[in-house]
Amino acid sequence: MKSNLLIFNGKLIGREVIQENSYLYVKDGVICDIGIGKPTHVDEEILSIDATGLYISPGFIDMHVHGGGGHDFMDGTVEAFLGVAETHLRYGTTALCPTTLTSTMEALFRTLDAYKTAKEINTQGAQFIGVHLEGPYFALSQKGAQDPKYIRHPDPAEYERILAYSDDIVRWSAAPELPGAIAFGRYVKSKNKLLALAHTDAIYEEVQTAFDNGYTLATHFYSAMSGITRRNAYRYAGAIEAGYLIDGMDVEIIADGIHVPSPLLRLVFKIKGTDRIALITDAMRAAGMPEGESILGGKQEGTRVIVEDGVAKLMDRSAFAGSVATADRLVRTMMREGNVALLDSVQMMTSTPARIMGLDKKGHLAIGMDADIVLFDEDIRVMATIVAGKLKYKKED
Template identity: 85%
Template structure:
């Protein structure tokens, strides 16, 4: 039996923070939580003296493309492991590898690499299924997606893709495209999460999409229509639809750049903690120095420049994915979004767990997975634990 005891910390619960707390886990599952002197000090367990650090549920990043110089579209096991081992250092215990618009051959190569990597990923953040971003997008909202691969939904193609891999858990597309509703119904019939993204839809088109399964807004505000005019008439766009449809979930890149401070405050004020998931949308330059990088696969990706804390197209005409890490999201949401620590943590733990259907993750309770992140008042990560196993720890963290 493998066991873990963390003590002398501040445990973040769903409604409050438990001081002088301990957490005990066996075989990757939380067995006991309490305050004061731990009951399990004499047992053969890995001991971590938190020394006043926060004991938090592990961060869940449901939309990430890369990090540490790797991108999932590299299509290699090395890339998958490299991304997972990069984000573990910043508190992410679980992540959903996300693709870009590409050829179907490149997509299948990436899906094959995922299948192989998930079996040997013992050092990084846990993989929780693949998110397909594209290729069914509005060309006018392509953002940094490569336009030569953007197209309308084709039943022969998307049925083939979903038949190819059981690892796909989510697909993002523009609901207003010809064939997008039939596509959405098919995706939902296979039990996958369906999200709207890179869309020029007006409110009425989003509502139809929502009624047919498009219940999540991918990187809200980014590559998404707002109020527009058509033939002199004013229409609400996808952003306004995200606010008006109460049951729609939103994910936001809370780096303070993709969604600046006033909009972070606005989205939280309207949607609240239970409908917002914080995501990095990180590309390969996350965790790397500023300078030139590549969005997408190394062989045919798009050259970008990383500056001012964000990746941009070389002509600076659009952002090209973020270089954020999960700790930065929590820190930024607190400082610029002006939310509490509990709420910021909830938006990167409990809310994404609920959206992704991860019943055993997202909070620290008896019977849940022992996915845990330890951090200080500045949200600097000291340790990241996956299923009770310490996969990252800062050198000064006291074991024993």
């Protein structure tokens, strides 16, 4: 396989501008030249791609995804991990963070074991950037589609054991108002893991305390999260209001237009802005699949759900059960329903998640950066996906 790559005749999406008639040259998986026109100094064996006016974008980074293509990470198999990575690659995702659900310890460890093997042999899909533990330390009142029988308060013996078991865990989401949640947060941060609040009924004051102790991200903002509440006739700002008021709080949103509808997409962008918003799919196994019945979580322990109207729901339709979005849909929806410019929409799917996840070599196109690239048209239809300088997906004519 040719080790070097030239993409030319495209509209390159930079940090501040979109430059037409651009080229990008890759050597050994790293961007080594960017310019206008077509370079003449490239003389080694090379794969040359005429972008034919398509956008040349940084690869999409999905920092919260559960599954896709009929697979869920909680299946606990290498096959599932590889299947999810290959599915989301087709929609422009070049890096993703496999995410768990509340479960038994046995199921969690099985999933962590599968990740360890899959990351070593994953050559055809989006790159894995570490595991995200979602739960089990949640507020039952904000459980959403999480299985309530596994939800509990933080237990030092348990979470210390989990973090000792796997070096692949990079982030953990929990409800910060629970007994023991602040001590839990401090311990997670001491291990250099990203800490996020999620499935929470916290009020503003509790979130502020949590933020001061390391909870710097709001997981799927608006979803399974408290807003303004009343207690004994007094009003209290909730986790949503806290996310807005705390300037340093990052938020991730499921920008499918359903979990977060158009008016709220516009509101969160107006207040938080490009640099504090990461777009996430929160996709379950039905992403990239026909609508109908599916399973949220592992095939053995999971919950039956119905996929309809572009979203997964519990069978009684009482709550959403994860999204079926793909990264291209997030960018498209943010533009069309959030009234956000293409440049900002792409940055929320690339440079912002890269910064939040500490990925210094990913998230934008510049000399010295990893060559994770996606080509798409005006409708954000993905035509090609490149990971580490290798063409992994090309849409058939």
